[in-house]
Amino acid sequence: MALSSLPPISLADIEDAARLIDGAVLRTPCLPAPKLSALTGADIVVKYENMQVTGAFKERGALVKLLSLSEAERRRGVIAMSAGNHAQAVACHAGRLGIPATIVMPEPTPFVKITATRDYGAEVVLAGDTLAEARARAQALADERGLAWVHPYDDLHVIRGQGTIALEMLAEAPDLDTLVVPIGGGGLISGIAVAAKALKPSLSVIGVEAKLYPSMWGAIHGKDVACGGPTIAEGIAVKDVGTLTRAVVERLVDDILLAEESAIERAINAYLTLQKTLAEGAGAAGLAALxxxxxxxxxxxxxxxxxxxxxxxxxxxxxxxxxxxxxxxxVSVRIDTPDRPGVLGEITTLIGRMGGNVVDVSHHRLFLNVPAKGATLDVTFETFDAAHGRRIVAALEDKGYAVRLMDVAEAID
Structure with missing residues (x-):
């Protein structure tokens, strides 16, 4: 399927990558998700790449790239720039293969990620406040030490490694008609699109970016887009897409959707509560699109x-x-009450009698906006649903209490 205008990567390249990583990277489950299907109205199958040793799909491409190196390159070592999953993937498999690895990470990288990367045996270099500054430091080290780059997405070996996911999905669920894939720099969806379209040309491949970072969408549509802001999907918060990956996406990906932050939050919660599995923001982006x-x-x-x-x-x-x-x-409420014995008991008893479960109580007497002979009571309670909560609030008001709804996070904090 090596088409003109596409990078020189074919289905055969991806099938060869699958043989290379067999036994070294987990063949993750691909399972029906009836509860997610009921939530969205689609018939959903989930590929659980969160079950890899490092918790993400990045191991596939990283390992294929490492195995492509010459003996001289392996002796000199490799370098990668990453603040997250790519760093751990390179460190993990470089350590397993006996290849010295240097990982450059921005200084604000969470300590838990730095520790995890070091635990795999890599040298971690902290440089700069941003990914761009870390990338510049990594390039300087690569030039100085003669290290081989392991790019997180814009590399043919990395792309064909990520494409092995599509081989596994279509082997387990050949009747799929749509694949929905997160997009950061584009390595994952590029590999998947090449393999999927070769195996099943009728298959629709849909990419998903965080709405705050629509870099690939902008590149494909020829639009100047602003990328920035605090996204929960930091794993796909990429401002600059790859040259190789853009070519594949432009030719083989059917559409790109932009996921709202609130939808990504809902998707993370749905994976946890309905599927009993963990999804980071990037991992939940596909479900967020649905x-x-x-x-x-x-x-x-x-x-x-x-x-x-x-x-x-x-x-x-x-x-x-x-x-x-x-x-x-x-539900969290603030109630103005007289400062007399038994009021707290009356309120919590009423909530309990109506089936609510009190989880947090805060009693205020010293606030200047509270009368000297009064008190303010903040109560957070669980309910069966929104209607149940409204009935409890109405019952409190019927008892003569002035009740104001509050932000739950503010009340618990």
Whole structure:
């Protein structure tokens, strides 16, 4: 399938990559997801790349690239620039193959990621506040030491390694009619698109970017786009797409969708609560697209690539709380009360009698906006659903209490 205007990569190249990584990279499960199907209206199958040793798909391309190096290049060593999954993938397999690895990471990189990369035996160099500054330092080290670059996405060997995911998905679920794939720099979707379109030309390949970082969408549509802002999908927060990957995406990818932050949060929560698995923001982007545009995928047989599960536990807990609040299953109220014995008991008893479960209480007497003989009570409670919460609030008001709804995160903090 080596088409003119495409980089020289074919189905045979990807099949060869699959043989190279066999036994060294996990062949992850590809399973039906009935609960996600009920949520979205599509018939969903999930490819669980979050189950790789390093928690993400990046091992595939990194290993294929490392195996392509000459003996001299292996002796000199490799260098990569990454703040996340690519760093750990290169470090893991370079260490296993006895190849010295240097990983340049921005100085603000979370300590847990730095430690994980070092634990695989790589030398970690912290440089600059941004990925661009880290990249410049990595290039200087590569030139100085004669190190081979392992690019996170714009490399033919990396692309064909990532394409092995499509081989596995279509072997397990040959009746898929749509693949929905996250896009950062484009290595993952490029490899998948080459393999999928060769095996099943009728298959629709849809890419998904975070709406705050629509770099590939802008490149394909010839639009000047602004990329920036705090996205929960930092793994695909890429401002500059690859030259090789852009060519593949432009020719073989059917469409690119942009996922809202709120949809990505919902998708992370859905993977956790419905599938009992962890998805980082980038890993949940595909499901976020279905949540954001359900009519587009309704009734279709959709394969989702859960490309990574390396999410910070504190961020995950915040998302769970926010989703409970969005669904009305966690309610926080502020109640003005007289400062007399028994009031707290009356309020919590009423909530409990109506089936609510109190999870947090904060009693304020010293605030200047509270009367000297009064108090303010903040109560957070669980409910069955939003209607149940409204009934409890109405019951409190019927008892004469002035009740104000609050932001749940603010109340718990």
């Amino acid at each position: 949540i954001g545009e359900p009519e587009r995928f309704r009734g279709r047989r959709v394969g989702l690539v859960l490309c990574g599960g390396n999410i910070d536990p504190r961020l995950l807990s915040s998302i769970v709380i926010r989703e409970l609040a969005r669904d009305g299953r966690l």
